[in-house]
Amino acid sequence: MALDLETRTQLIETVRRFVQEECVPQEAKVSEEDRVPDSIVQGMRDLGLFGISIPTEYGGLGLNMEEEVLVAMELGQTSPAFRSVIGTNVGIGSQGVVMFGSDAQKEEWLPKLASGEVIASFALTEPGAGSDAASVKVTAIRDGDHYVVNGTKRFITNANRAGMFTLMARTDPSKKGAGGISAFIVPASTPGISTGKPEKKMGQQGAHISDVIFENARVPAALRLGAEGQGFRVAMQVLDRGRLHISAVCVGVAERLIRECVNYAREREQFGQKIGEFQLIQAMLADCKTEAYAARCMVLDAAKKRDAGESITMEAACTKYFASEMVGRVADRAVQIFGGAGYVADYGIERFYRDVRIFRIYEGTSQIQQIVIARNLLRED
Ligand code: COS
Numbered sequence: 001m002a003l004d005l006e007t008r009t010q011l012i013e014t015v016r017r018f019v020q021e022e023c024v025p026q027e028a029k030v031s032e033e034d035r036v037p038d039s040i041v042q043g044m045r046d047l048g049l050f051g052i053s054i055p056t057e058y059g060g061l062g063l064n065m066e067e068e069v070l071v072a073m074e075l076g077q078t079s080p081a082f083r084s085v086i087g088t089n090v091g092i093g094s095q096g097v098v099m100f101g102s103d104a105q106k107e108e109w110l111p112k113l114a115s116g117e118v119i120a121s122f123a124l125t126e127p128g129a130g131s132d133a134a135s136v137k138v139t140a141i142r143d144g145d146h147y148v149v150n151g152t153k154r155f156i157t158n159a160n161r162a163g164m165f166t167l168m169a170r171t172d173p174s175k176k177g178a179g180g181i182s183a184f185i186v187p188a189s190t191p192g193i194s195t196g197k198p199e200k201k202m203g204q205q206g207a208h209i210s211d212v213i214f215e216n217a218r219v220p221a222a223l224r225l226g227a228e229g230q231g232f233r234v235a236m237q238v239l240d241r242g243r244l245h246i247s248a249v250c251v252g253v254a255e256r257l258i259r260e261c262v263n264y265a266r267e268r269e270q271f272g273q274k275i276g277e278f279q280l281i282q283a284m285l286a287d288c289k290t291e292a293y294a295a296r297c298m299v300l301d302a303a304k305k306r307d308a309g310e311s312i313t314m315e316a317a318c319t320k321y322f323a324s325e326m327v328g329r330v331a332d333r334a335v336q337i338f339g340g341a342g343y344v345a346d347y348g349i350e351r352f353y354r355d356v357r358i359f360r361i362y363e364g365t366s367q368i369q370q371i372v373i374a375r376n377l378l379r380e381d
Pocket of ligand 1: 124125130131132133134178232233236237239240313362363364365368371372
């Protein structure tokens with residue numbers, strides 16, 4: 001059920017105020033300390049942000065996709081590390097349970113994910129399974145009413161804070177591809193699970209990724225998500241949706257950078273005039289705006305299609321491909337418009353330039369999106 005217009009406007013404005021008043025002033029500190037302050041995490045809890053995509057009967061805000069991407073565009077107006085705090089609970093960590101969970105699984109997990117009491121994390125990627133997600137080697141071998149999980153997951157967002165993992169593991173090692181994979185809810189407290197040290201990254205300091213190591217971790221069969229062998233499909237459908245959310249964040253970051261560039265172009269003088277009066281600067285601003293606007297329209301169109309019950313595999317791939325490449329170009333032009341000031345840390349532009357690089361990689365690289373788009377085109381009647 002969609003929110004009425006007034007409630008929706010109020011929600012967006014509340015999130016906008018939170019981002020501007022609480023997050024933006026802390027951007028540099030979060031980056032330096034590689035940590036989002038507890039007060040901001042608590043603020044996000046208070047606003048219900050952990051549960052925006054979780055149905056209201058389980059304590060979430062139950063936003064539809066269009067509403068969710070509008071919120072994500074607001075969250076994108078600051079360093080992406082802030083969004084990452086709630087990102088896995090809203091997206092890839094929780095949606096397997098929302099879409100494929102049994103009533104008992106939903107009742108047990110969704111209220112805790114919606115409130116932010118438990119952090120969800122999505123464990124698909126492995127050292128040898130990145131773009132080739134169907135080649136996962138982590139095994140979950142049935143033993144009575146449990147599965148015994150062994151192996152290592154890599155680059156797992158929020159693993160170090162996770163209370164549960166949505167895990168994709170191979171239940172049938174005789175099947176090499178997608179068919180042998182199943183999905184599970186795995187409580188992080190299960191004996192035999194440990195996490196590695198958070199990786200040092202190019203950007204998005206404050207958001208953490210690490211290995212998750214499973215050593216004979218026994219997971220109750222009752223926590224399998226969907227049927228055996230359906231785990232790859234679970235992962236792909238979760239990612240279809242996640243790609244739209246990430247695209248919305250890209251739009252938000254681009255819009256923030258455009259504002260910064262416009263303000264700078266109005267102030268900064270060279271050759272006796274504001275640089276915004278030079279047509280070569282204007283051209284860069286115009287290209288940024290045109291592309292960000294196109295991406296905004298794509299995100300909203302794809303979100304509406306999903307809300308109408310359509311399959312959006314191709315649209316999500318088109319949108320993720322375009323929006324993540326777009327924000328890369330916008331960030332690059334922002335550094336150019338700011339010149340030397342764009343390259344030094346004080347203005348924060350170089351930080352965004354580094355932060356946005358991962359958008360072209362995670363939740364499917366640009367090249368994977370191209371493959372998904374082309375395959376779907378060639379399959380169409
Ligand atoms: N929705 C539902 N089902 C899907 C699907 C989707 N979006 N995409 C694929 N499937 C199904 C297919 O229909 C197929 O099912 P059948 O065997 O019953 O026909 C099965 O899954 C295997 O699909 P496919 O043959 O296309 O698998 P591939 O190994 O060729 O891989 C890509 C497909 C490349 C698209 C996939 O591996 C991918 O998205 N990789 C990127 C992973 C990623 O985003 N990693 C980021 C980590 S999470 S931050």
